[in-house]
Amino acid sequence: MRHPSADSRIQWECDLCLCRSRSVSASRSQPTGSISKARISNRRAATRRRFCTRSASALDQTCAKAKFAIINGSFVIVVKSRVGEKKRLIILFFTQNHFLIKDLCCWKYRNRQMIENPNGDSDIIFTRTLLLGIPSWKLSVRPTEAQYNVNSSSIRRARMKYRATYANNLKRAFNPEEIPLTIHWDGKMLEDITGHETVDRLPILASGNNVDQLLAVPKLASGTGESIASAVFETLLQWDLLSKARGMSFDTTSSNTGRLNGACTLLEQKLNREPACRHHILEIMLEAVVLKSLGPSSGPDILLFVRFRKAWPSLNKEGFKVADDPILQKIGSRNVELVLSFAEKQLDVFQPRDDYKELLTLVIMFLGGIPKNGINFMAPAGLHRARWMAKGIYAIKVYMFRGEFKMTKKEEVAITELCMFVVSIYVYHWFQAPSCRFAPRNDLKLLKDLKAYNKMNEAIAEVALKKFSGHLWYLSGVLVAFAFFDENVPLETKTKMVQALENEGQEDTLRRITIDSRVIEMSSLEDFVSQNTRKFFSITGLSPDLLEREVVTWESDPEYLHIKNIVSSMRVVNDIAERGVALMEEYNKLHTQNEEQKQYLLLTVKEFRKKFPDSRKSTLLK
Known part of the structure; x- marks a missing residue:
């Protein structure tokens, strides 16, 4: 066997070897x-x-x-x-x-x-x-x-050098030309890498058409809107993305959405971009419903769910019960069929998280259906109020094991109310949330659904409507333009929307609107369109020429289809930022205490996981 080349040198880098192990x-x-x-x-x-x-x-x-x-x-x-x-x-x-x-x-x-x-x-x-x-x-x-x-010191220095080179090359190579990018961020309090204090970390990511890029996870001096805005702006400047960032996606906390000093407001002054995370908006609404049904909790966990989790190992898994006939009658046979059909179709679509699949499966079983993979119950997972999907999943499980799990009459009534809301209202809008094209139509539909839900449970409907009405970002004069690219909006409505572009809008464009609950049932999408809607095209950098053409020709117009494809790639949920938080939590105390090296490490790991999303042999051999 011949010897290797003598003029080559070792480049050793194990930071790329960080997939899950089995x-x-x-x-x-x-x-x-x-x-x-x-x-x-x-x-x-x-x-x-x-x-x-x-x-x-x-x-x-x-x-x-x-x-x-x-x-x-x-x-x-x-x-x-x-x-x-x-x-x-x-x-x-x-x-x-x-x-x-x-x-x-x-x-x-x-x-x-x-x-x-x-x-x-x-x-x-x-x-x-x-x-x-x-x-x-x-x-x-x-x-x-x-x-x-x-020796380990030489290897460590080689790794540090390689990380820096790899991360800097990644920055230089990242140039998504003509692709409008959405910038995502989400803060998290973590122990500092030095171990001496707790700091606020802010994962910042960019998404677009076939783009999913971690930019940085900077350490903030404070969690104020000004600190967040400065960190995001500085990161975009370093990556040369100021001109390419066309939207912002964030959780609707006060530090982000404050009217004067929120990060969104301050960044908008520099970038003129929005919108809010739709999943977070729906999570806020469900939180209000949970508080109304189960009452406030003294801690971060819901005590009823804590008891259920502890009792789970001793429950007879064959002793579950589906929804009672009176419950199904309240929901309505037509709605039961629609929800069952929707949940079954969603299971055929790729779901990014296991709890998404679990919720769909539980909804099908709750309504008396049988999932394609059979009846199977997963052990209860995280309980924290901030965990997405947990509340709906726990509520349905508790209800279905009501014969095995002891509850008071008040608790059983509250769980029943919560399950009816999740099945009738929440599950459809949650799984439709990622599509920005459908956002205006779905938000208006949700407003009308909540008004109609008054007949089923007035107290729940009112608290949900009040909470959701404070987050109508996608019915604003600018973002309602997403509906132009929604194939489920009738041509007649789109024609009226084009005509409404001549209506005078407010001089100070509101990022989110308010609506009188008394006129919700009579409202249509064109009621939210004005001259301000044209700003959507200048903000996104897309051509507004299609608005001058007949609406009936849009679906065969190459320019319209091109813009529709770009709009479809825009992400209006902040799941990507949550994954950035998880990555920082995983590597917060690993490998290095140097802040610069920590940023290089995170970029390296993120890029490797994109190349190797799983540990199958077929992935390795690609």
Whole structure:
């Protein structure tokens, strides 16, 4: 076997090897080199970290302490592993040009000797994390072992240099031309990386047509609107995205939406952009309904749900009950059919989170249907009020196990009211929320649905309507233009909307409107259109020429279809920012206490996870 090139150098970077890990068996293969009675002292073995198959982040630390050698022209990595109660030393062989699974060989440590594994697959343990990382390890070796710097400090410096180079190259390469971007952010209080205080972290991300890019997770001096606006603006400036940012997506907290000093207001003065996160708006509405039904809680958890979670292991999972006939009669047979059909269709669509699927499955079972994958109940998960979907999921589970789980009469009535609201109103609008094209029509529909819900439960309808009426961003004079690209809006309505563009609008355009509840049932989309609606096209950088053409020709107009495709890619939910928060929480205390290196690390990990979204073999071999 020939020796590797002598003029190449090692580039070692394990930050790319950070997918979720799970133990798998690797196929037995022959070694590319041979070892005869290689002795490794107990002292050296003690310095090697145990190879952890549970934690992906531990891989980086493990490999940083691994030992390296040249054996018959192959680059060798030695790491210690524990399989059950047995300790193993894994020897990984790399040739110069091949980093394939077949080039790996596992040897086990017995009586201070490395011997070839004779027992087949059962004792050969790798992790998918390791295999995913192999193509990303920029390893090239020198002819002699003496030319290696294998101490942990040298490896650490090489990793830091590589992170910086990788992140800076990523910034330079990110140039989404002619794609309107939506900027997302979401704050989170976390322990500082130095461990001395708690700081406010702000993940900032950009999304668009086939774009999902983490920009930064800066540390804020305070959680005020001014600090948030400054951090977002500075990040956009660093990435040269000021001219490309066409929208903003954020949670509707006071620090973001304050009329004078909110981050949205301050950024809008510089960028002239909006809107708010639709999922957060609906979450606020459901929170109000939960408080009305179950009453206030003294802590962050809902006590009824805490009791249910503790009782779950002892419940008979076969003892569930679907909705009673009086409940189904209140909902209405027609509405039951519509909700069942909608939930079944949504299950056929990709859902980004397991709790989305769980809610749809529970709704189907609540209404007496059977999901395609059969009847199955997941154990109750997070209880915190801030967790999306948890309230609706818990309410339906508690109701369906009302025969197994002891409740007071008052609690049973409250849970029944909450379930009826979730099934009748909430589930449809939650799963329609991500589409910005449908936002104006769906918001108007929700207003009318809540007015109609008065007949079923006046108290719940009033509190939900009051809360939602304070967040009518997408019926504002500017954002109502999304409805031009909604194929479910009748041509007649779109024609009236075009005609309404001549109506005089308010000089100070409101980001969100107020509406008299007495006129909701008579309102139509054209009632919200004015001259201000034309600002939508200047803000997004899209051509308004289509407004001069006949509405009936739009669906066959290439320019209209092009703009419709761009508008469809705009994200108006802040789930992407939540994933940024989760990433920062995961790596907040790992690998580095240097703020600059932390930013490089997060960008590197995020990019790697886009390339390898899962740990399947098919993904590895792409």
